[in-house]
Amino acid sequence: METSTPISDPLDTRGDNDRYAVIDRAAALIWERAQEALANGEADRISDKALTDLITASVKLYAERAVSQAMPPRPLHGKSDEVVTPTEALTAVLEILRALHLGPMELGLWSHRKPRNYHLMDNDQPAEARAEIAARTR
Numbered sequence: 804m805e806t807s808t809p810i811s812d813p814l815d816t817r818g819d820n821d822r823y824a825v826i827d828r829a830a831a832l833i834w835e836r837a838q839e840a841l842a843n844g845e846a847d848r849i850s851d852k853a854l855t856d857l858i859t860a861s862v863k864l865y866a867e868r869a870v871s872q873a874m875p876p877r878p879l880h881g882k883s884d885e886v887v888t889p890t891e892a893l894t895a896v897l898e899i900l901r902a903l904h905l906g907p908m909e910l911g912l913w914s915h916r917k918p919r920n921y922h923l924m925d926n927d928q929p930a931e932a933r934a935e936i937a938a939r940t941r
Contacts (some may be wrong), residue, residue: 833857834880862899 813828840846869875880886900910 858895858899 813832814825819825837846837849840848865875865878879892896910900906
């Protein structure tokens, strides 16, 4: 009789000391599966509700970081446009603006809130190091 090793569930929260640690694991799994769906031309298999939930949670969490830290983490993977193209980024931003009944004017008013070069920083740097760099670039 063969016994199989049980597959561990990355979203299982039993044993977590930090109730939000599951978000890190879920994000890694979502990133992996999203890349797979895009590569296979199967992005339409992700439900509209799932996309809305992911975008809304991401925007809210990122906005909280952006206002609470001098230097928030980079919002996207990659150094430039090798992961997310300008077209993809602007399409997403435009749809978010439309959903909120906002336009480019409002976006322009908010665009000068952070130091110019914050997006060039490495996410592997601790928040304190990013804040120090931010202070030097103001």
